[in-house]
Amino acid sequence: MEYHISKLLLIGIAIVVSYYFGEIARKLKLPSLTGYMVVGAIFGESLLNIFNDAVLDSFSFMTEVALGFVAFLIGIELNLDSLKKQGFGIIAIILSESFFAFILVFAGLYLLTGDVSLALIFGAMAPASAPAGTVAVIQEYKAKGSLTKALYAVVGFDDGLAIIIYGIAFAFAKSIIMRETTNASLNILASSIEPLREIGLSLVLGTIFGFIFCQLVRTLKTVEAILIIVFGSVILITGLSVTLHISLILTNMMVGFVLVNTRRQSLVEKVSEQLNLIMPILFIIFFFLAGAHLQLKQLPHLGMIGLVYIFSRSAGLIGGARFGAVIGGVEEKIKKYLGLGILSQAGVAIGLALIVKHELERIGTPHANKIGAAVIMTITATSIFFEILGPILTKIALEKAGEITKEKK
Structure with a gap:
């Protein structure tokens, strides 16, 4: 009799082993998710190739579900009363860290290669973040304070701006590449409208579903019922976002945002309590799968483009966050440490890199194909660096700011 290994068996083993590696990581004063990712890398294509x-x-739907819950959790933390205290400061930070990252990566890679199109595309990748890493660290160490609130706001909203920057910059890059060989031109305005449509639709749908969700949970009497509706609603909204090709992060975040700003605090706390029961297992699955996706064999191909991208993106995010914090007049610990908490980069950037490669392959010129290959190879390699180091730096930032109130043993 021939046996096929059940996927349920695989994910069950992954969860149990990841938990214990997470405990080892914590004993080493590292975030638990570092251990989860190590197990994922071992089980993944890079080593054992069990998770090919x-x-x-x-299992890709599990990643989407986990991101949906992360985004909902971010939304619940975006209380308008708290945000008003930092209002302009948060806006200034989001704008400056995104544009600084774009400008420094563009400048660094243009100076290195002399290729405007390549530099524009890598610059467009730079602002994209990975909110799950930041949120997982905040949740694990029960961080509280103004820096924590600022991190929630920045990682929640900067993905929207990142999509806009990507859409416009990539449209310019494609236009340059097409003009080089065919004298054809791309309608940049039309290409720029698509990311704006995606973001606008995400925010509108998220707001509508937010009010519907609030009406549903308002009538519930038991915590079990709240858990069921929270779980089902986030999965429903995530599935709809994927179907419509809009941002599942922005859509779910708006649902949480509407809840926390329109309903009494006692109801918000009940929903948060149920979320806290779900999140640990979702974080294990998400970061195990993230680790399994890591292509460690790409590291030797990092090269000068990858190194310049790492240093210029890091400098842009940290320097931009600092500049925005100074302009916005926020408190000192946010100025000093927020930039360290927003370096994670993985899924969104790799997704954008795949789109770039696909679009450039359709152009079909040697130059376009060369850029597409460089983008996917470099972003895959640099994501390993940012996805592992980013959460560690987030923990350091929260410790320095004095916002980790309970170190888990």
Whole structure:
């Protein structure tokens, strides 16, 4: 009799082993998610190849569900009363860290390669962040304070701006590449409208579903019922976002945002309590799968483009966050440490890199194909660096700011 290993068996083993590696990581004063990612890398294509591309594709919905819950959790933390105290400061930070990252990466890679199109595309990748890493660290160490609130706001909203920057910059880059060989031109305005449509639709749908969700949970009497509706609603909204090709992060974040700003605090706390029961297992699954996706074999191909990208993106995010914090007049610990908490980069950037490669392959010129290959190879390699180091730096930032109130043993 021939046996096929059940995917349920695989994910069950992954969860149990990841938990214990997370405990080891914590004893080493590292975030637990570092251990989860190590297990993922061991089980993934880079080493044991148990979780190969086919298996990972079958679990991709789990990553989407986890991101949906992360985004909902971010939204619940965006209380308008708290945000008003930092209002202009948060806006200034989001704008400056995103544009500084874009400008420094563009400048660094243009100076290195002399290729405007390549530099524009890498610059467009730079602002994209990975909110799950930041949120997981905040949740694990029960961080509280003004820096924590600022981190929630920045990682929640900067993905929207990142999509806009990407859409416009990539449209310019494609236009330059097409003009080089065919004298054809791309309608940049039309290409720029698409990311704006995506963001606008995400915010509108998220707001509508937010009010519907509030009406549903308002009538519930038991915590079990709240758990069921929270779980079902986030999955429903995430599925709709994926179907419509809009941002599941912005849509779910707006649902949480509407809840926290329109309903009494006691109801918000009940919903948060149920979320806290769900999140630990979702974080294990998410970061295990993130680790399994890491292509460690790409590290030797990092090269000068990858190194310049790492240093210029890091400098842009940290320097931009500092500049925005100074302009916005926020408190000193946010000025000093917020930039360290927003370096994570993985899924969104890799997704954008795949889109770039696909779009440039359609142009089909040697230059376009060369840029597409460089983008996917470099972003895959640099994401390993940012996804591992980013959460560690987030923990350091929260410790320095005095906002980790309970070190887990």
